[in-house]
Amino acid sequence: MRVATYNIQSADYGKSIKEISKEIKELGIELIGFQEIDDMTNRSGKVNVLEDICGKDFPYFIYVPTMDFDGGRYGIGMASVYPVKLVKTVKHETAELEPRVLMICELDINGKKLYAANTHLSYENADIRVKQFEAVENELKDLSPIILFGDFNITSFDEYKVLSLNKVNSEETPIKSFKYEIPFRCIDNIFYGNGIEITNATLNNSESSDHDMIWADIKIQ
Numbered sequence: 001m002r003v004a005t006y007n008i009q010s011a012d013y014g015k016s017i018k019e020i021s022k023e024i025k026e027l028g029i030e031l032i033g034f035q036e037i038d039d040m041t042n043r044s045g046k047v048n049v050l051e052d053i054c055g056k057d058f059p060y061f062i063y064v065p066t067m068d069f070d071g072g073r074y075g076i077g078m079a080s081v082y083p084v085k086l087v088k089t090v091k092h093e094t095a096e097l098e099p100r101v102l103m104i105c106e107l108d109i110n111g112k113k114l115y116a117a118n119t120h121l122s123y124e125n126a127d128i129r130v131k132q133f134e135a136v137e138n139e140l141k142d143l144s145p146i147i148l149f150g151d152f153n154i155t156s157f158d159e160y161k162v163l164s165l166n167k168v169n170s171e172e173t174p175i176k177s178f179k180y181e182i183p184f185r186c187i188d189n190i191f192y193g194n195g196i197e198i199t200n201a202t203l204n205n206s207e208s209s210d211h212d213m214i215w216a217d218i219k220i221q
Contacts, residue, residue: 001030001031001109001217001218001219001220002027002028002029002030002031002215002216002217002218003029003030003031003032003116003147003149003190003215003216003217003218004024004027004029004031004032004033004149004190004204004213004214004215004216005032005033005035005118005149005150005151005188005189005190005213005214005215006020006024006032006033006034006035006188006209006211006213006214007034007035007036007120007151007177007188007209007210007211008020008034008035008036008037008049008053008208008209008211009036009208009209009210009211010036010037010038010041010043010044010049010074011037011038011044011049011053011208011209012208012209013038013043013044014038014043014044014045014047014049016207016208016209017047017049017052017053019206019207019208020053020206020208020209021052021053021054021055021057023204023206023208023213024053024057024079024213025057027204027213027215029215030080030081030082031078031079031080031081031082031084031107031116031147032058032078032079032080032149033076033077033078033116033117033118033149033150034050034053034076034077034078034079034118035076035118035119035120035150035151036074036076036120036151037049037050037063037074037075037076037077038069038070038072038073038074039063039065039072039073039074039075040071040072040073041069041070041071041072041073041074042070042071042072043070044072046071046072048063050063050077050079051063053079054079057081058079058080058081059081060079060080060081060082060083060084061077061078061079061080061084062077062078062079062084062085062086062103062105063075063076063077064076064077064086064089064101064103066098066099066100066101066120067098067099075101076101076103076118076119076120077103077118078103078105078116078118078149080107080116082107082108082109082110083107083108084105084106084107084108084116085105085106086103086104086105087104087105087106087115088103088104088139089101089102089103089104090102090103090104090135090139092119092121092122092131092132092135093128093131093132093135094122094128095125095128097122097124097125097128098122098124100119100120100121100122100132101119102117102118102119102135102136102139103117103118103119104116104117104139104140104143105117105118109220112220113145114145114146114147114220115140115143115144115145115146115147116146116147116148116149117136117139117140117143117146117147117148117149117150118148118149118150119132119136119148119149119150119152120150120151120153121133121150121151121152121153121154122153123153126155126159129152129153129154129159130159130162133152133159133160133162133163134162136148136163137162137163137164140165140193141164143193144193144194144195145192145193145194145195145196145220145221146165146192146193146196147190147191147192147193147196147218148165148189148190148191148192149189149190150188150189150191151187151188151211152187152188152189153187154184154186154187155183155184156184157170157171157186160189163191164193165191165192165193166191166192166193166198167189167190167191167192168189168190168191168192168198168201168214168216169186169188169189169190169214173201174186175188175201175202175203175214176203177203177211177212177213177214178210178211179210179211179212180210188211188212188214189214190214190216192218195220195221196218196219196220196221197218197219197221198216198217198218199217199218199219200216200217201214201215201216201217202214202215202216
């Protein structure tokens with residue numbers, strides 16, 4: 001099964017919807033967590049970005065808005081070729097910064113259960129991220145098998161120490177998914193727990209966002 005995480009920068013504010021849709025289809029992605037999704041905003045042309053990206057190729061998708069924005073909404077989402085339902089939405093502590101959430105879903109993968117979570121953590125404050133990571137760990141620690149997608153906005157791999165999950169983007173295999181030259185560019189990641197094996201993981205270069213997609217092949221044991 002091929003999975004991915006992708007901060008799409010609102011599909012370059014609506015201009016790259018077709019390109020992103022083609023990208024994930026050609027790669028054979030079956031489950032993907034998206035961050036930075038506009039829904040009916042003025043800047044993205046008053047369209048449902050997630051629905052337009054998914055089209056007929058992803059019959060199951062879930063959008064979780066984090067805030068009202070620019071005449072519409074802004075948030076995160078998940079798309080799947082397998083049946084998926086939203087189990088829980090957790091609001092992160094942000095100390096009055098931009099609202100952030102954790103979404104937790106349950107999928108039926110040909111009769112096998114898989115939990116999938118997705119989040120986008122605060123870039124503004126490392127102390128706030130500590131609390132957000134603690135919340136993620138608390139919500140996911142008893143779910144198995146579990147996979148977690150996200151843009152974590154970390155400034156060091158040390159920030160992941162609170163999580164008990166395995167990670168694709170790590171000190172041993174760093175993946176610079178954010179394109180701009182900032183001190184630490186390995187901010188996107190895929191985490192996985194017991195019962196999941198990663199057989200391949202890499203970066204897909206794209207011109208559709210300021211992030212590149214990270215994708216991985218997994219086996220559910």
